[in-house]
Amino acid sequence: RKCRFEIHGFVLSKWFMVWLHCKKDMELSHM
Numbered sequence: 001r002k003c004r005f006e007i008h009g010f011v012l013s014k015w016f017m018v019w020l021h022c023k024k025d026m027e028l029s030h031m
Helices: 002-030
Strands: none
Touching: none
16 A cells, blocks of 8 residues: 555656646746
């Protein structure tokens, strides 16, 4: 169960990084 939780956290952090990257691109394109 602990291992599964760690994998879930890894996936969430990965998607968070992708979201931040997209957000940054959106802000740059608006400028």
